[in-house]
Amino acid sequence: MSVRRANVRLWSLLPRLLLGAFALGACRDDSAREPTVRHLDQGSVSGTIGETAFQRVVLVGHALGAIVALAEASTYHDVDGVVLSGISHFSPSAESALPSLAPVNQDPRFARRNLDDDYLTTPPGARQASFQVGPATDPDPQLLALDEATKETVTTAALRTAGAVLTSVASFAIRVPVLMGAGQFDPGVCGRAYICASLEASEAAFAIAEAPFFAPDACLETVMIEDAGHYLNLEPTAPATFALIRAWSDAHVGLYQAAPPCNPGRMRSGGPRSSLALGRTGTPDDEALRLGA
Numbered sequence: 001m002s003v004r005r006a007n008v009r010l011w012s013l014l015p016r017l018l019l020g021a022f023a024l025g026a027c028r029d030d031s032a033r034e035p036t037v038r039h040l041d042q043g044s045v046s047g048t049i050g051e052t053a054f055q056r057v058v059l060v061g062h063a064l065g066a067i068v069a070l071a072e073a074s075t076y077h078d079v080d081g082v083v084l085s086g087i088s089h090f091s092p093s094a095e096s097a098l099p100s101l102a103p104v105n106q107d108p109r110f111a112r113r114n115l116d117d118d119y120l121t122t123p124p125g126a127r128q129a130s131f132q133v134g135p136a137t138d139p140d141p142q143l144l145a146l147d148e149a150t151k152e153t154v155t156t157a158a159l160r161t162a163g164a165v166l167t168s169v170a171s172f173a174i175r176v177p178v179l180m181g182a183g184q185f186d187p188g189v190c191g192r193a194y195i196c197a198s199l200e201a202s203e204a205a206f207a208i209a210e211a212p213f214f215a216p217d218a219c220l221e222t223v224m225i226e227d228a229g230h231y232l233n234l235e236p237t238a239p240a241t242f243a244l245i246r247a248w249s250d251a252h253v254g255l256y257q258a259a260p261p262c263n264p265g266r267m268r269s270g271g272p273r274s275s276l277a278l279g280r281t282g283t284p285d286d287e288a289l290r291l292g293a
Contacts, residue, residue, distance in 0.1 A: 037059070037068060037069070037072040044057050055258075056080040056081075056253055056254060056258065057078075057079045057080055057081075058079065058080060058081040058082070058083065058249050058253055059072065059073055059079045059081070059082050059083070060082075060083040060085075060245065061082075061083070061084055061085070062085045062086045062232065062233075063085075063086040063087060063188075063230070064094065064154070064158065064162055066084040066085060066086055066087045067087060067094075067162045067165045067166065069082055069083075069084060070082070070084060070087075070165055070166075070170060070171055070174070071165045071170060073174050073176070074170040074171060074172075074173040074174050075170075075173075077173075077175065077176075079176060080176055080177075080253045080254075080258075081176050081177045081178070081179075081249055081252060081253040082174060082176060082177070082178045082179070083178075083179045083180075083181070083245055083248070083249075084178065084179070084180045084181075085180070085181040085182060085232060086181075086182060086183075086186060086188065086189070086230055086232065087166065087180075087182075087188065087189070088180075088182065088188075088189045088206065088209065088210060089166050089171070089209070089210060089213045090189075090209060091166065091188045091189060092188060093163040094158075094159040094160070094162040094163050095159050095160050095163060097159060098120070098156065098159060100122070100123075100126070101120035101121060101122060101123075101154070102120060102121065102122070102123045103117040103119065103120060104119045104120060104121045104153050105117065105119075106123075107121055107123070107124060108124075109121075109148075109149070109151065110153070115153070118155050118156050118157065119153045119154075119155055120153060120154055120155065120156065120159075121151055121152070121153050121154070122151060124148065125148070127144070127147055127148060127151065128144055139234075143234060147231075147234065169213075171213045171214055171218075172213060172214060172215050173215075174214065174215065174217075174218050175215060175217040175218065176217070176218065176253075177218060177219050177221075177252040177253060177262055178214060178218040178219070178220050178221070179220075179221050179222075179223065179245065179248050179252075180206075180210055180220065180221070180222050180223070181222070181223040181224070181225060181232070181241070181244075181245075182206060182223075182224060182225065183224075183225045183227075183228030183229045183230055183231075183232060183235070184199055184202050184224050184225060184226050184227055184228055185227065185228065185229050186228070186229055186230040187229075187230065188230060189206070190202060199224060199226050202224045203222065203223075203224040206222050206224055207222045210222060219252065219262035219263070221248065221252075223244065225237055225241060
């Protein structure tokens with residue numbers, strides 16, 4: 001979670017750990033997730049959390065966290081903007097990841113927790129192949145070791161129920177601005193298809209594919225992170241990605257005062273919308289200038 005100056009809070013479901021992408025990622029009962037996020041949203045506005053009352057709230061989620069954010073925003077309508085990364089409506093079902101995971105009790109990191117076999121994690125040494133697949137990425141061995149040492153859990157229940165949110169019409173109920181982002185080589189978004197070979201093709205395909213799932217009021221914007229895989233927080237472009245999200249929030253939600261309403265008409269053209277191109281060499285200042293008007 002990060003606080004954006006004084007008037008806007010970005011409630012982030014974007015931790016370093018993408019397996020169990022929400023703080024309740026290990027919960028066996030998914031029904032607790034959206035009400036918990038709603039409590040955080042309400043507390044941010046009322047000032048009961050952190051003793052500061054925020055005028056606007058932006059919900060940011062990645063992977064499983066993005067699915068939780070989508071479900072919360074479409075159900076309760078209590079946030080002013082939504083950022084979803086690491087998912088698409090054509091992503092493989094979360095349940096399809098089950099064969100690649102292992103019970104936590106088979107992993108030395110969790111040996112002392114005495115969790116039952118419903119709790120899963122990535123096998124030792126598997127996370128680079130699962131999350132860091134950008135061909136231009138040269139992973140830092142120390143970073144990989146830290147990621148392995150701090151990984152967390154997910155449950156079979158969470159994976160089996162998450163897909164229902166994407167296959168429903170929940171996203172169409174969101175009536176506030178939405179930003180969707182993904183790594184160019186995120187296997188859960190591009191499926192290692194040929195479109196991943198070209199950033200321009202990936203951006204166009206991502207934008208066109210997602211448009212039918214959102215109402216005009218969402219004024220959907222899309223961004224494809226060049227050469228990145230699924231694990232956006234560990235990519236070299238992470239600072240620029242975060243700056244882009246903040247700039248989008250300022251432009252479409254507002255910082256010291258509410259942003260003017262977006263123009264829904266640009267979303268229904270049937271062609272590629274103004275994607276937010278983020279290159280590996282981009283700086284935060286550069287990226288803010290690339291945001292679609």
